[in-house]
Amino acid sequence: MFKWLKRVIYTVLIIFFLAVGVFFAIRNPQLIKLDLVFWQAPELSVALYIILSFTFGAVVALLVSSVAFLRGERQVRVLTRRYEKASDELDALRKASITKELSVGKE
Template sequence: MLKWLKRIVSAVLIIFFLAIGVFFAIRNPQIISLDLVFWQGPELSVALYMILAFTFGACVALLISSVAFLHNERQIRVLTRKNEKARQEIDALRKASITKELSVGKE
C-alpha cells in the first residue's frame, strides 16, 4: 500500500548518510596509523578507518541478530508443534464427548 513511500524515505536516508560520509571524508583527510596492542595498522585516512569500523560493527550486529532470529524461529516451530498436538487432543476429546452423549441418548 505505502511501499512507494517506504522506498522514497529509504532512498532519502541512504543519500543523506552517504552525503554525511563523503563530507566527513573530505573534512578529515589526515593520515593516521592505527596502533593496537598486538598489531600496527597501515597508514590510512581517518575516514577510511571510521568506515571500516562501522562496517565491522554492522557485520557483528548482523551476525548476533541472525543468531537470535534463528533461535526464535526454532522456538516458534517447537511451540507450533505443541499447539497442533494440543488441538488434536482437544478435537479427540470433543469427538469422544459427542459419541458418549449420542450413546447415552440412544439408551
C-alpha cells in the first residue's frame, strides 16, 4: 500500500548516508598506515579504511544472517513434510474408522 513511501524513505536514507560518507572523506584526508600483527596495509586515507571496515562488517553480517535464514528455511521444509505426513495418516485413520463403522452398521 505504501510502497512508494518506503522507497522514498530508503532513497532519502541512502542519499543521507552517502552525503555523510563524502563529507567524512573530505574532512579527513590524512593518510595512515594500518599495522596489524601479521600484515601491514598500504597508506590510505582514514575515511577509506573506515568505509572498508563497514563494508567488511556488512558482508560478514549478511553471510551470518543468510546461514541462519537457510537453516530456518530447511526447518520449515522438514516440519511441513512432517505435517503433511501426519495429516495424511490422520485422514487414512478417519477413513478406516468410517469404513469400519459402516461395515459394523450393515451387519
